[in-house]
Amino acid sequence: MAAAVASPLRAFLHAESAGGIVLVIAAASALVWANSPAADGYAQFWQQKVTLGGGQARVSHDLRHWVNDGLMVLFFFVIGLEIKRELVVGELRDRRAAALPALAAVGGVVLPALMFVAVVGGGEAGRGWGIPMATDIAFAMGVLALLGRRASTGAKLFLLSVAIVDDILAIAVIAVFYTDRVRPVWLAGAMAGLLVAAGMRGLGVNSPWAYVPVGVLIWFATLESGVHATLAGVALGLLTPARPVAGRNVLDDLERSLHPVSAFLVIPIFALANAGVDLRGGALGDPFDQPLTWAIITGLVVGKIIGIGGPTYLVHRLGGAVLPADMHNREILGAAALGGIGFTVSLFITDLAFTDAALIGQAKVGIFAGSAVAALIGVVTLLTAPAGTGARTKS
Template sequence: MTGPIRRATLAVLSPLRAFLHAESAGGVVLVLAALVALVWANSPAADGYAEFWEQEFTLGGGEAGISLDLQHWVNDALMVLFFFVIGLEIKRELVVGELRDRRVAALPALAAVGGVVLPALLYAALAGGGEAGRGWGIPMATDIAFAVGILALLGRRASTGAKLFLLSVAIVDDILAIGVIALFYTESVGLWWLAAAVGGLLLAAGMRRAGVNSPWAYVPVGLLVWFATLESGVHATLAGVALGLLTPARPVGGRDILNDLVHSLHPVSAFLVVPVFALANAGVDLRGGALGDALGQSVTWAVVTGLVLGKIVGIGGVAHAVRRLGWGTLPADMHRREILGAAALGGIGFTVSLFITDLAFTDAALIGQAKVGILAASVVSAVLGVVLLLTAPTGTADTARPPDGGPPGDRARPGQRE
């Protein structure tokens, strides 16, 4: 491999490897935080769990003051950073990453659509109408940290291509989930506040065009956009996504702002924000027959069916169909039999699924049933994904007919030269 080609390859792969490494380590911390929340909520100190997160804090004063309980400060403010990092990752993948090439992006993008639509349909069919029916968005999500963390634990038994495929699916999944939150889980919109939020975004775009490349200069603007979005009724975390998408993906004035932000903020998101979110939201009280009651409710099984069956069939079925039709190809070292394993891991919908649960329901019983379904589905999906990936061969390139009409198997296999 020549010097320029090698440098170009490293420029693309190094940020991706760092991202995967941080996600896998963050997944371990996330699991531990979720376990702590479950133990705490089912221990003799369970009342303290609820009381702790229901403490109210006020920031500011008068009409500009914001009063929220601690759980909502986590969900509506701290999680903005998580969604900002997601916005940065989406922007990078669309401009300079895996999703910039339409042929390469077609397969995971279409598979992600299948993995969003089918789970929502299965949920709607099983949960029925009323408030329970509002939870159709819950099984749409894929938790990148959990899923990539499990892939990392498998080591060489899961190909790099499988990791790239699942990461691409999860990123497209995030884009769709963000759209669903904005369109379907916003009760009412204050137009003047929304206009102020849009004005803040335009100001940030103008500063970018003017060549302002210090992230600190954008902090006051970001706070303005967050506050206006919160007051508008649109969920405040969408402000983080919008600001992430406005960040330039290519160097400005010799400075790679996007990668600098990802490297600085991703560890904070993975090791602080998401674990705190899990600690605040995963504490489901399963005592006194609550677990048995939840397992007898349609909402619980609608979530489980959507995440487990919907993701495997939706992602896996569409990926196989796209590949057979020649509309897209798998990553070079991913075997087609790894598709179902990666699709199963897509059923781990922990973080965003819990997030949508609190947007969809106000009834505590429905929230509890959905959370039991999310936890159960995540465990089942993790086990299924591991079993399917351990029984699938690795290191073999996709043998489907490529989109350019060439003969099957004409791409180089590992160990062969292109």
């Protein structure tokens, strides 16, 4: 079992590491493009209308909307696969092993949200309370990879487990709090589609291609229902069997095929479409004078470090839980800080929370600044950890 889990995990960490670098390049490119002489072209490109289908099945949205509601379904499907793996055969399958990262993740979700509300208060800006809750796995694991042997395998496993539980909580928040209007008939259609997929699985259908037409119908019904369409991807990922079916490991096959597509294509395109903020000419005023920007920075930096690190350190010191093998106490703070790198899902929630361009811009500046500070604190903490504390192994 250990060997079966370790090999995909190593491949996953490697892909996340490289994907994080590509993500940084895409985000930087979006910022440069949005602040260059070709800035008008950036806005016009992502606002152009694209229509798919015809008649009653005709769907028309701008290109950015198709990226966020269509292409990102694949990203959330891969998240669903990762969650399913961890719950069935991974680090979260054992309650005692799962308790510590689960507790850390809850603290790292609740405290940033509370700090956000304390800083920004209510009003329209208050709708963004979910933004600092998210941890970006690709960025965080990419930073850890750059540290090489200065970060233990245990620290990487801990942060990965925390980020996955964080994803579960963030998905629940999106489904419950960022759904404005539900159309019951379409939602019932999506649920019926999921039942069909579950029935196919029960009959032993193990070819992924057989599920594609059903998956498209589930996505369309979810889109029309008012529930965010990307949640269809999560649901389908969770339905995927984590153990072999008729001698075929479907989840491994899908993750091996789709994770590189998600990491190197879907997420960079999402960053390119959403990370461009025009900072010229005072369009945002001074974002660092805005409560929204500071609320996000406070949540991502202070909220994540205390929310993740505090419960972890306390429970570990009291003997209520054991850290992963070869993880040192000093790495708790470093991992907690890296948990404050919120990018993909934070930007995603920003798009759901706000329609005002100024608020969106202020939120994005807060995400960029908070993530950068959190990454810097995490890197410095891990690099200055005392030599020889904990076995250092490559992932």
